[in-house]
Amino acid sequence: xxxxxxxGVATINYPIGMNLGGDPSQxxxxxxxTGKFTVSLSSIDLGQGMKSVTRQICAETLGVPIEDVYVDxxxxxxxxxxxxxxxxxxxxxxxxxxxxxxxxxxxVMMEAAAEELEVDPGDLETDGRGAIHVKGAPHRSISVRDVxxxxxxxxxxxxxxxxxxxxxxxxxxxxxxxMSPATCYAHxxxxxxxxxxxxxxxxTVLKMTSAYELGRAIxxxxxxxxxxxxxxxGMSHALxxxxxxxxxxxxxxxxxxxxxxMPGPGDICPHDIxxxxxxxxxxxxxxxxxxxxxxxxxxxxxxxxxxxxVGVRIDELPITPERVLRALRERxxxxxxxxxx
Amino acid sequence: xxxxxxxxxxxxxxxAFADDGANLLDVLRESFGDLTVKGGCWQGTCGTCTxxxxxxxxxxxxxxxxxxxxxxxxxxxGLRRGxxxxxxxxxxxxxxxxxxxxxxxxxxxxxxxxxDRNPNPTREDVVDAICGNICRCTGYEPIIAxxxxxxxxxxxxxx
Ligand code: FES
Ligand code: FES
Numbered sequence: 001x002x003x004x005x006x007x008g009v010a011t012i013n014y015p016i017g018m019n020l021g022g023d024p025s026q027x028x029x030x031x032x033x034t035g036k037f038t039v040s041l042s043s044i045d046l047g048q049g050m051k052s053v054t055r056q057i058c059a060e061t062l063g064v065p066i067e068d069v070y071v072d073x074x075x076x077x078x079x080x081x082x083x084x085x086x087x088x089x090x091x092x093x094x095x096x097x098x099x100x101x102x103x104x105x106x107x108v109m110m111e112a113a114a115e116e117l118e119v120d121p122g123d124l125e126t127d128g129r130g131a132i133h134v135k136g137a138p139h140r141s142i143s144v145r146d147v148x149x150x151x152x153x154x155x156x157x158x159x160x161x162x163x164x165x166x167x168x169x170x171x172x173x174x175x176x177x178x179m180s181p182a183t184c185y186a187h188x189x190x191x192x193x194x195x196x197x198x199x200x201x202x203x204t205v206l207k208m209t210s211a212y213e214l215g216r217a218i219x220x221x222x223x224x225x226x227x228x229x230x231x232x233x234g235m236s237h238a239l240x241x242x243x244x245x246x247x248x249x250x251x252x253x254x255x256x257x258x259x260x261x262m263p264g265p266g267d268i269c270p271h272d273i274x275x276x277x278x279x280x281x282x283x284x285x286x287x288x289x290x291x292x293x294x295x296x297x298x299x300x301x302x303x304x305x306x307x308x309x310v311g312v313r314i315d316e317l318p319i320t321p322e323r324v325l326r327a328l329r330e331r332x333x334x335x336x337x338x339x340x341x
Numbered sequence: 342x343x344x345x346x347x348x349x350x351x352x353x354x355x356x357a358f359a360d361d362g363a364n365l366l367d368v369l370r371e372s373f374g375d376l377t378v379k380g381g382c383w384q385g386t387c388g389t390c391t392x393x394x395x396x397x398x399x400x401x402x403x404x405x406x407x408x409x410x411x412x413x414x415x416x417x418x419g420l421r422r423g424x425x426x427x428x429x430x431x432x433x434x435x436x437x438x439x440x441x442x443x444x445x446x447x448x449x450x451x452x453x454x455x456x457d458r459n460p461n462p463t464r465e466d467v468v469d470a471i472c473g474n475i476c477r478c479t480g481y482e483p484i485i486a487x488x489x490x491x492x493x494x495x496x497x498x499x500x
Pocket of ligand 2: 047438439440441442443444445475476477478479
């Protein structure tokens with residue numbers, strides 16, 4: 001009876017957005033008369049940071065300070081349509097829609113500013129700190145706030161923009177099956193070190209080492225947060241969580257957090273992560289987004305590490321101590337049987 | 342039947358009549374309007390409802406409100422001093438220790454209970470203090486880092 005160490009590797013090629021496309025998202029951007037901007041979305045931020053990322057994208061595109069942008073995701077009945085926060089599509093699809101809406105709003109803002117300064121809109125630029133000035137002549141300047149007031153009360157213009165991003169639904173060739181599943185892919189590689197106790201069947205994750213390539217990281221701290229939290233969830237799916245341990249028999253399923261197990265703060269391991277940024281041609285500022293991929297490599301990498309440690313290939317999840325012991329016993333029997341031959 | 346409940350809630354004397362057998366979680370939210378206290382499972386298994394009673398962490402969903410009468414109760418609503426966030430709150434922000442934020446009130450209070458009695462905790466002490474609190478999002482590491490950092494900064498300030 002002993003503890004065995006093993007190492008497993010998994011790599012991922014992860015399509016961004018719904019398979020085959022056909023999943024649009026819309027955004028609306030408008031300014032109020034004080035020069036603050038609201039982004040209206042129906043897309044949901046469930047903690048992954050979509051509001052932060054779309055706020056950054058909007059502020060950068062408009063050329064205004066991030067403090068002056070507010071993202072409103074309050075109501076999917078009244079907001080512009082979104083397909084949803086899934087398929088790792090938030091940053092890419094919604095970000096692109098926000099960028100398009102902000103570009104249109106910026107166009108109106110620059111026209112209104114040009115009218116006030118009596119110059120050509122093409123001669124103007126934003127300073128990112130709340131002012132618009134003539135290129136090469138920063139003293140000929142007007143604040144975004146004054147532009148918003150002028151647009152509203154003198155020029156009768158709404159500084160606003162509409163945006164939609166759609167990857168059109170791909171055809172599937174009935175003869176060859178040829179199709180275009182996605183326009184861009186994120187990538188990952190994860191190495192997991194485990195220790196397997198062949199007496200108890202317990203698997204301890206000792207260390208994770210990962211590389212993720214997910215286009216431009218719009219907000220590097222949020223990306224890191226996703227990757228750390230996501231790999232915990234991957235480990236949880238690999239070793240702990242199951243609604244139906246004896247699938248498809250639901251009778252033995254867990255009823256609450258006493259029975260539905262997840263790794264606690266004492267079960268986590270050191271995780272070295274590097275993020276590679278290879279901007280996507282069709283991503284907002286080159287972003288693809290982390291999304292679901294954060295959790296995915298840990299499952300096969302852990303299964304591979306267990307195989308490497310004790311030589312059993314377990315293809316049912318989660319890999320509970322019971323399954324490890326059953327597999328070890330099964331292998332013991334077949335080794336004994338082959339010896340008997 | 343109603344039972345009188347009197348508490349020192351975040352330093353302030355408060356009183357209300359609550360249903361017999363009401364739990365502290367419901368009384369804090371409904372009678373005293375403190376919505377910083379969250380319920381997750383209502384059966385003592387997730388930790389998000391953690392508050393401090395007499396300085397000790399308690400799962401408010403399985404604590405009889407009546408049993409706290411005359412005692413002090415601390416919640417997240419009492420953490421900040423005016424505009425100043427509590428060092429734990431600042432550290433949670435700096436370390437991105439919240440995503441959906443559902444576990445955060447319970448994590449903050451469990452951490453406060455720890456730092457109040459042990460200002461220089463080890464990583465094991467921190468893990469031990471929050472091991473009854475479930476977080477679905479962060480993978481725990483940012484929370485542990487935030488609590489250790491708050492301890493370091495708190496210790497420096499008083500030194
Ligand atoms: S609500 Fe009290 S422990 Fe979950
Ligand atoms: S941040 Fe979502 S549960 Fe902890």
